Amino acid sequence: MDNLRLLFDAPVLSIQLLIDGALIGALFALAALGMALVWGVMGIINVAQGELVMLGGYAAFFLYKAGLHPLFGVLLAALLLFVLGWALYRVVIFRVVDKDLFTSILATFGLSILLQQLANSFFGADVRTAEPGLGTLMLLGGAITIARIKLVAFAAALLTGGVMVLFLKHSRMGQAIRATAQNARAARVMGVDTGRVFAWTFALNAAICGACGALVAMTWIVHPYLGLPYTVRSFMIVIVAGLGNIPFVLVAALALGAAENFAGFIFGAEYQAAFVFTLLVVILVAQRFWLARQRRYLA
Numbered sequence: 001m002d003n004l005r006l007l008f009d010a011p012v013l014s015i016q017l018l019i020d021g022a023l024i025g026a027l028f029a030l031a032a033l034g035m036a037l038v039w040g041v042m043g044i045i046n047v048a049q050g051e052l053v054m055l056g057g058y059a060a061f062f063l064y065k066a067g068l069h070p071l072f073g074v075l076l077a078a079l080l081l082f083v084l085g086w087a088l089y090r091v092v093i094f095r096v097v098d099k100d101l102f103t104s105i106l107a108t109f110g111l112s113i114l115l116q117q118l119a120n121s122f123f124g125a126d127v128r129t130a131e132p133g134l135g136t137l138m139l140l141g142g143a144i145t146i147a148r149i150k151l152v153a154f155a156a157a158l159l160t161g162g163v164m165v166l167f168l169k170h171s172r173m174g175q176a177i178r179a180t181a182q183n184a185r186a187a188r189v190m191g192v193d194t195g196r197v198f199a200w201t202f203a204l205n206a207a208i209c210g211a212c213g214a215l216v217a218m219t220w221i222v223h224p225y226l227g228l229p230y231t232v233r234s235f236m237i238v239i240v241a242g243l244g245n246i247p248f249v250l251v252a253a254l255a256l257g258a259a260e261n262f263a264g265f266i267f268g269a270e271y272q273a274a275f276v277f278t279l280l281v282v283i284l285v286a287q288r289f290w291l292a293r294q295r296r297y298l299a
Contacts, residue, residue, distance in 0.1 A: 012143045017261045023150035025257020026157035027219065029250045030212035031230050032237035033161060034205035040243035041181040041201045042097055044104040048112040049234050050227025052206050055115065056081050056213020057222030058123055064130035070218045071132060074156070077214040078207040085206025089199045097198055112227060119224040127221040130214075153215040157253075160208060161246050173200055229273055236280045239287060 035049050059080050060073035068076070092111055096104045134148035168174035179187040180197045188194050212230075216222060237256060241248035259279070264272035 012140065016144050017265055018258050019144065019146060020150070021258030021261030022254045023146070023154045023257070024219075024261065025254035026150075026154040026250075027212055027215055028230070028233045028237060028257055029157045029253030030160055030208055030215070032234040032241070032249050032253055033164065033246065034208035034212075035234040036238045036241070036243055036246075036249055037164075037177075037201055037208075038205045039238060041177055042093075042198050043101065044093070044097065044108065045101065045235065046205065047105055047108040047231055048115060048227070049205075049209060050230035050232075051112050051115040051119075052081060052085070052209035052227075053213040053216060053230045054119060054222060054224065054226040055084065056210030057217035057226065058119065058128070058213070059210060060214030060217045061128045061130045061222055064217075069132075070130040070214065071152070073130065074211050074214040077210040079210075081210025081213075082203045082207035085203035086199055088206070089202040093202055094195065094198065112231070116224055116227060123224065125224060127223045128217065129221045130217045132218040147219070149215070149218050153219060156211065156215060157250065160211065161250060164208075165246060173197070177201055229276060232276055232280055236276075236283055239283055 031049060031053050034052075035046055038044055038046050056077045059077035060070055063073040063076055064070045088111065092107060096107045132149045132152075134152065137146045137148055137151070138144070139146065168178055176187070176192050176197050177200065179190070179192055180194050180201075184194050187197075213222065216226070233253075233256060237249055237252045241252040256276075256279075260272060260276060263275040267275065
């Protein structure tokens, strides 16, 4: 527990971990925002969420290798993943929209494995990164350092959330998505093409994941097995924040980023993923007891 003692002896280090964790959490918020959209509108838990993030990272990396600055690759990765998301919906996802939740989980889990193995076959298992060249920001005389790309990722998460709110409130497709989320059958009766709405929803989710993956490729690394931790984080954030609550998604993601950063420092980086999975189990158990109490109260 020497690292824990170090946090008390050097408060500046705690501030450093808190800032880094919160900025990292912005990337988690992007992936969780897409999952919340698909889950709330289509009733599907997308287990392939992390693989879409991974593909966005590879898109940004290869655009970077082609000579394009990684920041421009964020938008292009989002556009490429939008097209891929639309295609995946038309080929796979539309077949499980009206099925039970377990069927959709199995289908997207199979899709997750397929995308993972295809990425491994085509791109190899080596880790890749797209260097943005933005440098580092120094605070408090160099006691606190912040990579500028993390500030860009944080701003991108806020911007994406704001654009998503405006899109859902003011565009015709956004209004159709909200109507379908409230009651798909009633929306269909009122003339809404719910099939098109579902395709747009899944494609928008893929585009958000593409942008997230591009930022991940600039902030850390990308490899074929990147996806699972992002799927778990997204699921955990949506469970805590609830569906359709964009501000709470951001808050929960920032809190998770900070908690994960502290856990990685205290227990060691090798236990950071274990901390995330343990936290997920704790949250699910807590939710189970909370729901049981609610049912007893209502009875």
